[in-house]
Amino acid sequence: MSIFERPGTRTWLIGLIGVIVVAALILVILAISSGSEPAADQKVDALANSNNECVVCHRKTTPGIVEQYGHSTMAGAEVECEDCHQVAVDYPGAEEHEGVYILASPTTAMCEDCHQAEVDQYNASRHAIPSYVAYAGAQALDENLLAMYQNIPEGSYNPDRSRNEIYHLEGPEITRFACEACHNIGKPAEDGSVGQCQKCHLRHEFSLEQVRKPETCNACHIGPDHPQFEIYTESPHGIAYATGGDDWGWDTEPGMLTVQDFPAPTCATCHISGFGGTATTHDVGERLTWYLFAPVSERRPAWQDNQVRMQTVCGECHNEVWLEDFYADGDALVEKVNAWVLESREIIKPLQDNGLITDDPFDEPIDFVFFELWHHWGRTAKFGAWMQGPDYTQWHGAYEMLSDLAELREMVDGKLEAAGLEP
Numbered sequence: 001m002s003i004f005e006r007p008g009t010r011t012w013l014i015g016l017i018g019v020i021v022v023a024a025l026i027l028v029i030l031a032i033s034s035g036s037e038p039a040a041d042q043k044v045d046a047l048a049n050s051n052n053e054c055v056v057c058h059r060k061t062t063p064g065i066v067e068q069y070g071h072s073t074m075a076g077a078e079v080e081c082e083d084c085h086q087v088a089v090d091y092p093g094a095e096e097h098e099g100v101y102i103l104a105s106p107t108t109a110m111c112e113d114c115h116q117a118e119v120d121q122y123n124a125s126r127h128a129i130p131s132y133v134a135y136a137g138a139q140a141l142d143e144n145l146l147a148m149y150q151n152i153p154e155g156s157y158n159p160d161r162s163r164n165e166i167y168h169l170e171g172p173e174i175t176r177f178a179c180e181a182c183h184n185i186g187k188p189a190e191d192g193s194v195g196q197c198q199k200c201h202l203r204h205e206f207s208l209e210q211v212r213k214p215e216t217c218n219a220c221h222i223g224p225d226h227p228q229f230e231i232y233t234e235s236p237h238g239i240a241y242a243t244g245g246d247d248w249g250w251d252t253e254p255g256m257l258t259v260q261d262f263p264a265p266t267c268a269t270c271h272i273s274g275f276g277g278t279a280t281t282h283d284v285g286e287r288l289t290w291y292l293f294a295p296v297s298e299r300r301p302a303w304q305d306n307q308v309r310m311q312t313v314c315g316e317c318h319n320e321v322w323l324e325d326f327y328a329d330g331d332a333l334v335e336k337v338n339a340w341v342l343e344s345r346e347i348i349k350p351l352q353d354n355g356l357i358t359d360d361p362f363d364e365p366i367d368f369v370f371f372e373l374w375h376h377w378g379r380t381a382k383f384g385a386w387m388q389g390p391d392y393t394q395w396h397g398a399y400e401m402l403s404d405l406a407e408l409r410e411m412v413d414g415k416l417e418a419a420g421l422e423p
């Protein structure tokens with residue numbers, strides 16, 4: 001008889017095993033419950049137990065989409081795949097899909113059902129139709145869209161059409177990946193609605209953190225002609241973001257942001273978010289005083305109101321007198337750059353007067369120098385000053401302008417001399 005067969009030991013052993021099993025179970029339960037407790041910054045998957053047909057099947061076909069959408073605020077608020085995708089059989093662009101009709105690419109008309117205010121503001125901004133007209137030209141618009149375009153107070157201001165020429169020169173093989181990739185943020189859809197919210201609100205998470213971070217704007221606001229992202233990166237605001245941004249209040253409800261969430265602003269704080277006394281807006285022109293993108297900048301129609309809105313944002317962190325001075329200095333820089341661009345027009349005028357320059361766009365080197373002078377360097381100098389990027393104002397801006405003015409003078413004199421005219 002082994003000790004296991006002895007009745008007393010057996011009871012004792014069973015008791016011991018029981019205690020061990022119970023203790024182990026408690027430990028396992030504790031481990032599971034602490035592990036499954038969502039961390040503060042991790043949202044629950046609202047679709048985990050969903051038996052919605054789209055969700056069930058798409059968890060197999062496109063698991064990434066279901067995973068992302070499951071963690072969005074909208075899924076948490078019971079907005080379903082169908083709310084954005086499903087349409088009637090006769091809806092423009094409808095495709096048959098698993099017994100229903102869907103839009104492969106939901107339009108802003110879908111968002112508008114639930115987000116009327118955002119869509120209205122967006123439609124009144126240069127992110128809407130003006131962005132599309134910038135490459136396609138206003139002739140691409142039908143009657144309704146043209147009326148909508150002309151109704152945007154700051155929308156149809158369009159002082160320079162030379163880039164439409166570049167668009168046509170390059171052709172669709174190039175522009176599909178170039179102008180269009182950025183400017184389709186305002187492309188009209190088949191149903192007559194305008195724009196692509198998903199250019200900023202990356203599907204399917206629609207995350208506030210993602211859209212408030214400057215990298216989102218970096219998709220388009222970058223490069224020699226509008227280096228806003230590079231400028232921001234070298235500004236004190238950008239440095240604060242890069243060095244301390246991990247701890248900022250990225251998910252705070254819109255309209256409730258304070259300096260505690262954001263000790264320094266991102267692009268969105270200054271141009272879009274509600275901050276201080278300034279309300280959230282999807283009209284990115286609402287806080288701007290100049291048309292800085294123009295060769296020779298002019299004031300915007302509502303510039304004084306716009307200035308108050310922007311300065312109210314700055315005013316959360318900077319004092320009023322200091323801001324007034326900063327704006328006065330910024331205005332003076334704009335006037336100076338304007339003067340240089342006007343000077344470049346004077347320099348090239350004798351060639352135009354004497355028919356020594358072709359009417360065709362971008363067919364001789366002088367066209368490029370004349371264009372880059374304002375389009376790259378003049379604008380960069382202005383953006384650098386307003387958004388605190390001294391290297392852009394100086395070496396990528398003003399200095400390049402001076403260099404191009406000298407080159408332009410020499411090119412013009414050369415052409416005049418060659419034609420037997422007085423330089």
Ligand code: HEC
Binds near residue numbers: 061081
């Ligand atoms: C039985 C499975 C199934 C169901 C149910 C289903 N889908 Fe799909 N869906 C698919 C498959 C498969 C594809 C094609 C994927 C591919 O091309 O890789 C697809 C593609 C799509 C596309 C992309 C279409 C395109 O042209 O690019 C969308 C949008 C879509 N589904 C939305 C939905 C919505 C919304 C529902 C619910 C109304 C739904 N699906 C229901 C299987 C399903």
Ligand code: HEC
Binds near residue numbers: 074082
């Ligand atoms: C809030 C609106 C919204 C909701 C809700 C939504 N989608 Fe989408 N979906 C979009 C947008 C916008 C696009 C982007 C189209 C584009 O980029 O052209 C898209 C694209 C897609 C595509 C095509 C992606 C590709 O790259 O080919 C699929 C498939 C899709 N959605 C499936 C789903 C499924 C499944 C659900 C539900 C789990 C869902 N969507 C919920 C707005 C939504």
Ligand code: HEC
Binds near residue numbers: 084106107113198207
């Ligand atoms: C059926 C209604 C509905 C549709 C359609 C819809 N939304 Fe929403 N959306 C909501 C609701 C509800 C919320 C949550 C509001 C809240 O909790 O404050 C929301 C929240 C959001 C948020 C904020 C997310 C956050 O974390 O706070 C964004 C961004 C958003 N929607 C974008 C879109 C876009 C872009 C579209 C179109 C492609 C769209 N929505 C279509 C109902 C909708």
Ligand code: HEC
Binds near residue numbers: 221226
């Ligand atoms: C990397 C993204 C990007 C690409 C590529 C791009 N643009 Fe732009 N474009 C922008 C941004 C951003 C602005 C706004 C600059 C500002 O307001 O300071 C702009 C401004 C403009 C403007 C001035 C605003 C207006 O409506 O008059 C025109 C015109 C224009 N772009 C046309 C074009 C054309 C044509 C092409 C292709 C040859 C092109 N762009 C390529 C992003 C881009």
Ligand code: HEC
Binds near residue numbers: 200220
């Ligand atoms: C997909 C490309 C794209 C993205 C992403 C984008 N923009 Fe733009 N943005 C443009 C284009 C194109 C224009 C020029 C519109 C025009 O004047 O024709 C523009 C113009 C602007 C303007 C000037 C508007 C005016 O009235 O002159 C501001 C300000 C702006 N964007 C801010 C932002 C901010 C902030 C973000 C990020 C949250 C952002 N943009 C993201 C493409 C983009």
Ligand code: HEC
Binds near residue numbers: 119185273
């Ligand atoms: C230029 C980038 C950009 C584009 C394009 C854009 N949004 Fe937004 N959106 C933002 C930013 C940034 C926020 C966060 C605002 C904040 O910080 O409070 C936001 C917030 C929102 C919210 C939450 C607002 C609230 O007060 O709860 C909704 C809803 C929304 N966007 C809908 C849309 C819709 C619909 C479209 C297309 C018509 C769109 N957005 C296009 C940048 C963009």
Ligand code: HEC
Binds near residue numbers: 221230287
């Ligand atoms: C500290 C606030 C602040 C931040 C941060 C900021 N901007 Fe600006 N931005 C301004 C001011 C101020 C102006 C000039 C306004 C005026 O005309 O009065 C401006 C001008 C612009 C313009 C020029 C519009 C035109 O008239 O051509 C664009 C585009 C723009 N910002 C985009 C961005 C982007 C993208 C980012 C982030 C990479 C950014 N901004 C970061 C304050 C800011």
Ligand code: HEC
Binds near residue numbers: 236237262311326
């Ligand atoms: C949320 C707070 C916040 C907002 C809003 C804000 N700033 Fe700032 N700003 C800062 C911080 C922090 C610094 C870095 C100060 C330092 O150098 O120590 C700074 C620095 C600056 C500087 C450089 C100052 C210097 O001494 O070099 C300028 C210029 C500036 N901001 C302009 C603006 C303008 C214009 C606006 C509004 C369009 C604005 N800021 C909005 C927080 C903010």
